[in-house]
Amino acid sequence: DGGITQSPKYLFRKEGQNVTLSCEQNLNHDAMYWYRQDPGQGLRLIYYSQIVNDFQKGDIAEGYSVSREKKESFPLTVTSAQKNPTAFYLCASSPTTWGTNEKLFFGSGTQLSVL
Amino acid sequence: GIQVEQSPPDLILQEGANSTLRCNFSDSVNNLQWFHQNPWGQLINLFYIPSGTKQNGRLSATTVATERYSLLYISSSQTTDSGVYFCAVSAGGTSYGKLTFGQGTILTVHP
Numbered sequence: 515d516g517g518i519t520q521s522p523k524y525l526f527r528k529e530g531q532n533v534t535l536s537c538e539q540n541l542n543h544d545a546m547y548w549y550r551q552d553p554g555q556g557l558r559l560i561y562y563s564q565i566v567n568d569f570q571k572g573d574i575a576e577g578y579s580v581s582r583e584k585k586e587s588f589p590l591t592v593t594s595a596q597k598n599p600t601a602f603y604l605c606a607s608s609p610t611t612w613g614t615n616e617k618l619f620f621g622s623g624t625q626l627s628v629l
Numbered sequence: 630g631i632q633v634e635q636s637p638p639d640l641i642l643q644e645g646a647n648s649t650l651r652c653n654f655s656d657s658v659n660n661l662q663w664f665h666q667n668p669w670g671q672l673i674n675l676f677y678i679p680s681g682t683k684q685n686g687r688l689s690a691t692t693v694a695t696e697r698y699s700l701l702y703i704s705s706s707q708t709t710d711s712g713v714y715f716c717a718v719s720a721g722g723t724s725y726g727k728l729t730f731g732q733g734t735i736l737t738v739h740p
Contacts (some may be wrong), residue, residue: 548729556633556715558729572727573630602670616660618717618728620672 520605520621526629528601535590535624537605546588547606550574557604563588600628631656631720635731642706642738650701650734652716660719661692665702667712706738
């Protein structure tokens with residue numbers, strides 16, 4: 515089945531620890547995105563990547579880092595500099611950012627909590 | 630950046646009722662999408678509709694780009710329609726590829 519796989523589904527972070535959230539897609543999409551959702555809120559863009567080996571900061575990039583070494587993978591690291599990391603993290607992809615059809619598809623999310 | 634405002638924030642319906650959700654945006658857009666988030670957090674893309682009208686079963690959407698709003702219509706609502714509906718837009722230019730989400734409309738459909 516084609517789709518976007520996020521893992522783990524639940525993740526716990528200790529103080530001062532870095533944690534990495536995985537996102538893999540087999541849709542052959544060029545663009546990938548990370549969003550953060552807080553309870554009762556909309557989604558806010560953390561980072562996005564339009565092509566392999568390139569990525570741009572979104573609206574709330576501080577305390578996060580990403581890499582895009584392969585087209586199908588876009589892992590997100592939540593660093594110890596992110597002081598309020600508890601949230602629901604959603605990975606998404608779209609066929610291209612250059613054309614007119616940029617329909618966004620989402621993974622099932624990772625809930626990150628601080629111990 | 631572009632602002633997105635959705636209304637109403639909450640909507641409670643009886644099964645079988647119709648509803649209209651609204652999305653206002655502050656600038657010209659080249660991308661507008663509607664999503665449904667189910668109670669388990671999964672977001673499903675309902676429509677890609679930067680302009681015009683589309684229909685998919687009991688759902689339809691209309692975007693009037695010149696007046697900077699979009700409407701999502703749900704007819705004959707079912708309990709499975711419950712969840713949060715988000716509108717998301719992109720203004721193009723330097724924000725190309727970046728979708729900005731509204732705060733969502735929480736829909737509850739009672740049997």
